[in-house]
Structure formats: structure tokens, C-alpha cells
Amino acid sequence: MKLLEERIRKDGKVFPGDILKVDSFLNHQVDIKLMDEIGKEFYRLFKDCDPTKILTIEASGIAIGQAASRYFGFIPVVYAKKGDAANLDSDLYSAKERSYTRGVDYMVNVSKQYLSPEDRVLILDDFLANGEAMAALINICEQAGAKVLGCGSVICKTYQPGEKRIKDMGYKVEVLARVKAMHDDGQIEFED
């Protein structure tokens, strides 16, 4: 997605530890027009799947899910909540995620009320690095008996194992901006 790559080149910031910060337009300050374009592109890529629900994860996935839902006929967006295992009650599906940027484990939780075997789920998130969040969301769908139709990520660092990991699990993966390298001088390279 050219528009997105240009924006990442212009406003993305490379930090030590292989961190790409896009919080000026994606996950702290949000460019809602760009978000609409992101939603439209996910619709183009997944429209044949006919999902009944979008599943994402707080906080940065919410705007992505909302933008996509408007193109998919306003299907409900469920966002998983992050929390400690100690706070879990029995009405939740839960899976563990190791955060790439923070290096800590989270529990990812979805109320059992909002996923069922009748659901056909499109999973969307902002970043695909090691695939931890995506794998946790897939795991939650499997617990619920819901069918995962595919997984979409706004940005993927293609030199990290996440994309292959999710594809190896048998799921369709679509990525809007494929980062193949980031350099200390701030330069960001995309796959063609």
C-alpha cells in the first residue's frame, strides 16, 4: 500500500532495539483518513471471506478494526483486552502473548460472550513481528470454536518470523507495508 509506505518513510522513526515508532499517525495520534484507507485496503484483500466479526487487540488495533468494519458492512469489532492472569474470571478465553516492544508476557482476554462457533473471524492488528499477538488471537478463536478466515497486519517486519509462523499454522496473512530493513540513520526499506 503505497500511501502507507510513503507515510512510514516520512513519519516513522527507527529506535534502538529494532523498534519502528509510528505513533504520530497510527498508535498514539491517529490519522483517521489514513485509517479509512487502511480499512478499505483490508476490505479489498479479504472481501471474499465474508467475515461476521473483526477481532483485534487493544489499544492500537481498535482504530484499524473500526475503519475496516465500515467497509465490511459495519460488522462488530471485538477487541481483546490485555491483563494479568490473576485478574481473569472464568467467562474469558485467554492466551499468553510476549510483547515484542516491552519484552514482557501479557494475558490476552476475550469474553466468552463475544466469540462463538457461529463466528467467521477476520483478525487485524497493527504490527506483525514475532506473531505473538496474532497467535494469541488465533488461539482464542480456536478455544471459542470460531473460524479464522485470515489475518491482516498494517505493518510487517518481514525479516522476523511472525508472518511465516502464522502462515505455517495454515492461515492466510495479508500485510499492507512490508518492511525488509531498518537502518541506524533512520532509513526504512520496503519489499517491492
Place this chain on the structure above:
Amino acid sequence: MKLLEERIRKDGKVFPGDILKVDSFLNHQVDIKLMDEIGKEFYRLFKDCDPTKILTIEASGIAIGQAASRYFGFIPVVYAKKGDAANLDSDLYSAKERSYTRGVDYMVNVSKQYLSPEDRVLILDDFLANGEAMAALINICEQAGAKVLGCGSVICKTYQPGEKRIKDMGYKVEVLARVKAMHDDGQIEFED
């Protein structure tokens, strides 16, 4: 807002401790069409203010800010992040909030990059109870020198002090659903 009151009556759940759960349509599973109507209503109430930015707080404020932004000409949405004081860096505006539902203190943080004295800010959030989150967001705008044009809340429990607290600070407050009482049998009463 009649549509919202009807939805709260139908799908809202009253829990011990004066908790109103609306997570089937507002803050876990999100009804994006209802969210659009909420955004439209905030536009009707605040359109004369001419904001340059919407400020809200993760996670449940994001969908509200995004829906409203589309009516305000796609102005940027900044969402404050919750975090420990220990994690704060010097590039943040921070204020303390005491969570009503969880009974713990959070730091509420916004990067200094995304609020400035040029900004005219509309603050939006899901619940107004004691006004802690709203007051923290106002405090952050004051630190940034940004002008707060008004505060909008989707739901307000009018028997709690938040609305008066924010109005007493000199700010316009608009609420879409005014809950005046909740009963043990699950009944929810609204102000006329």
C-alpha cells in the same frame, strides 16, 4: 440520545458496586454503526467549537474519537496512554487518574509532540462518573498550553460528582446518555 438510551436499557448490565457494563456494544465488542451515530451527535453538540484535535484515552475512548473525527473533517485523534509513573520519560505530559471501576491509580500520558499551544481540543470519553479521567485529560491540555473547547461523555451517571466537577472547572460538558439511577434488578433510569 434516544438510540443510545434504548441500547443501554436493552444490553447494559448492572453489577454490584454501581457498575454499568456496556461491553457488548461500547467497550469490548463495539457496534460501529452505533459508534457512527455517537460521533454524529458529538459533532452536532460541538460543531461550533471548531476543534483541531480530539483527545481521548485508551482503550474505550479510541472508537469514540475516531467516529467523531470523521464528522469533524478527519481531525487527528490523540489517545492518552495509561501507564506506571516508573515508565514515564521526559517527553510526556502526565496526570494521575483514579479508576472508578478498578479502584487503582493510573498515570495518564500524552507525548509532548502531539499537543501544543496551537491546539484547540475536544475531549471525549466513554464514562463520566467521578470525572477523574476527564480531569486528567484537561490537566494534560493545560500543561501543553492547548485550549480545551469542551468535554463530551457517552454516558454520565448524573448522581456522581464528575459532571459538576468538570463544569465547575469552567468547561462545557455534553453527555449523550444521562443515567440517574441503576437498580439491583437491572433496571436503568435516565434523566428526561
